[in-house]
Amino acid sequence: xxxxxxxxxxxxxxxxxxxxxxxxxxxxxxxxxxxxxxxxxxxxxxxxxxxxxxxxxxxxxxxxxxxxxxxxxxxxxxxxxxxxxxxxxxxxxxxxxxxxxxxxxxxxxxxxxxxxxxxxxxxxxxxxxxxxxxxxxxxxxxxxxxxxxxxxxxxxxxxxxxxxxxxxxxxxxxxxxxxxxxxxxxxxxxxxxxxxxxxxxxxxxxxxxxxxxxxxxxxxxxxxxxxxxxxxxxxxxxxxxxxxxxxxxxxxxxxxxxxxxxxxxxxxxxxxxxxxxxxxxxxxxxxxxxxxxxxxxxxxxxxxxxxxxxxxxxxxxxxxxxxxxxxxxxxxxxxxxxxxxxxxxxxxxxxxxxxxxxxxxxxxxxxxxxxxxxxxxxxxxxxxxxxxxxxxxxxxxxxxxxxxxxxxxxxxxxxxxxxxxxxx
Numbered sequence: 001x002x003x004x005x006x007x008x009x010x011x012x013x014x015x016x017x018x019x020x021x022x023x024x025x026x027x028x029x030x031x032x033x034x035x036x037x038x039x040x041x042x043x044x045x046x047x048x049x050x051x052x053x054x055x056x057x058x059x060x061x062x063x064x065x066x067x068x069x070x071x072x073x074x075x076x077x078x079x080x081x082x083x084x085x086x087x088x089x090x091x092x093x094x095x096x097x098x099x100x101x102x103x104x105x106x107x108x109x110x111x112x113x114x115x116x117x118x119x120x121x122x123x124x125x126x127x128x129x130x131x132x133x134x135x136x137x138x139x140x141x142x143x144x145x146x147x148x149x150x151x152x153x154x155x156x157x158x159x160x161x162x163x164x165x166x167x168x169x170x171x172x173x174x175x176x177x178x179x180x181x182x183x184x185x186x187x188x189x190x191x192x193x194x195x196x197x198x199x200x201x202x203x204x205x206x207x208x209x210x211x212x213x214x215x216x217x218x219x220x221x222x223x224x225x226x227x228x229x230x231x232x233x234x235x236x237x238x239x240x241x242x243x244x245x246x247x248x249x250x251x252x253x254x255x256x257x258x259x260x261x262x263x264x265x266x267x268x269x270x271x272x273x274x275x276x277x278x279x280x281x282x283x284x285x286x287x288x289x290x291x292x293x294x295x296x297x298x299x300x301x302x303x304x305x306x307x308x309x310x311x312x313x314x315x316x317x318x319x320x321x322x323x324x325x326x327x328x329x330x331x332x333x334x335x336x337x338x339x340x341x342x343x344x345x346x347x348x349x350x351x352x353x354x355x356x357x358x359x360x361x362x363x364x365x366x367x368x369x370x371x372x373x374x375x376x377x378x379x380x381x382x383x384x385x386x387x388x389x390x391x392x393x394x395x396x397x398x399x400x401x402x403x404x405x406x407x408x409x410x411x412x413x414x415x416x417x418x419x420x421x422x423x424x
Contacts, residue, residue: 016389023091023391028376030078030088030098031383037075048361049340049353050298051330052191059298069184070099077102083114091380091387096122100129109413116406121394124401131407163241167196194330198304223248230315250336254278254306278319283307286324294328295351296335296342297363301328308332310342310351325351 036053045056057068074095078085084101087093097117105113117125156166171179186202187195224234227245236248286307294301308327311317322344327335334340339356353361380387
C-alpha cells in the first residue's frame with residue numbers, strides 16, 4: 001500500500017486494519033512460540049554450537065537476548081496451559097496478556113484468569129499478576145516458619161561419573177530468587193552450571209570483572225609434557241583427580257605455567273619460574289583485534305574469555321596472531337572437548353566453526369523471508385482461524401479495575417483450604 005492510498009483511507013478502515021492485524025499477529029506468534037518450545041525441547045540449538053535456545057534465537061532470529069529469554073519462558077508456559085494457548089492461538093489474547101497469565105496461572109486458576117483477561121486490558125492483567133505475586137510473597141513471610149531454618153549447601157560425589165560432583169543448596173524462596181537472578185546475570189544464555197562457576201570466579205577475582213586468561217588458570221594441574229604435545233597416553237590431574245587430555249590442553253591454551261622436573265624415582269629436582277604460554281604483548285594484540293569478544297560464529301561474549309590456538313601447538317601451531325582467536329569459556333570447551341574445531345577463512349579473516357559431522361558454520365546472519373501481512377493472514381486461514389477487527393479487542397466496558405477483589409479471588413482459588421477455614 002503506497003502512502004497516497006493510506007492517506008486517503010477512512011480513519012475507521014485504518015482502525016480496523018490495526019485491530020485485525022493485532023489479532024492476526026497474536027495468532028501467528030502463538031504458533032511461532034510453540035515451534036520455539038519444541039525446538040528447545042529437542043535441543044536443536046546444539047547443532048549450531050550455541051549455549052542454549054536464547055542464544056540461538058538472538059543469532060538466528062535477530063531477537064535481543066533479554067527479549068529472547070522472555071519469549072522462551074512464554075513458549076514453554078504455553079505447553080502447560082491449554083486454555084491460555086487456545087485463546088492466544090485464536091488471536092483473542094495478546095502476547096503481553098499471555099506472558100502475564102503464565103507467571104501466575106495454576107491448574108485451578110487458569111480458566112478464571114483467562115476469562116478475566118478477555119474482559120481486561122493488558123495493563124489490568126499485568127497489575128493483577130504483580131498483585132498476586134506480592135500477596136504470595138507476603139504469605140510466605142507471614143507463615144511463621146523461620147526462613148533461615150534448614151539452610152545449607154552440600155558437596156556430594158557423583159557415583160555415576162567420578163569427574164562430576166553435585167552441589168546441593170537448601171535456601172529460602174527469597175534467597176533462591178536472588179541466586180537465580182545472579183546466575184542469570186552471570187551466565188546470560190549459559191546453563192546455570194556454567195554461571196555458578198563464573199560467579200565463583202568473579203568473587204575470587206575481587207569483583208564482577210574477569211581476570212585475564214593467563215591470570216585465571218592458576219589451578220594446580222599436573223600434566224605430563226607428552227599430553228601437551230598431543231599424546232593422549234599421558235596423565236593429567238587436578239587435585240589428584242584425573243582429567244581428560246583435551247581438558248589439560250584447553251587449560252594450557254591461555255595460561256601461566258611452570259614446569260617441574262622429576263628424577264627417575266619421581267622426586268622433584270628442579271622447577272621453573274612462572275611464565276605465560278602466550279606472551280603478554282601478543283595477548284593484548286589479539287584481544288584488541290577481536291575487541292575482547294568471542295569469535296565463534298553467532299557469539300560475541302565479552303566476558304570470561306580465553307585466547308585459543310586455532311591449530312594447537314601439539315599439531316605444530318604457532319603463536320602467530322593469525323593462529324590465535326578469542327573464545328568464551330563455553331566455546332573454548334566445545335572446541336577442545338566437544339568434537340568441534342575452528343579455522344580462519346583466508347579471504348575474509350572470519351572464523352569458521354566445523355561441527356563433529358563436518359558441517360561448516362559462519363557468523364553470517366540469515367536473511368529474512370519476504371513475508372507480507374497477507375502471508376500471515378493466509379497462514380491463519382489455513383488453521384481455520386476467523387480473525388476480524390474485533391477479535392483482539394478486550395471485552396472491557398471502561399470500568400475501573402478492582403485490583404483487591406481480583407487478587408483476593410485469585411488467591412483463594414489457589415488456596416481453597418484457607419477459604420474453608422474462614423467459613424468454619
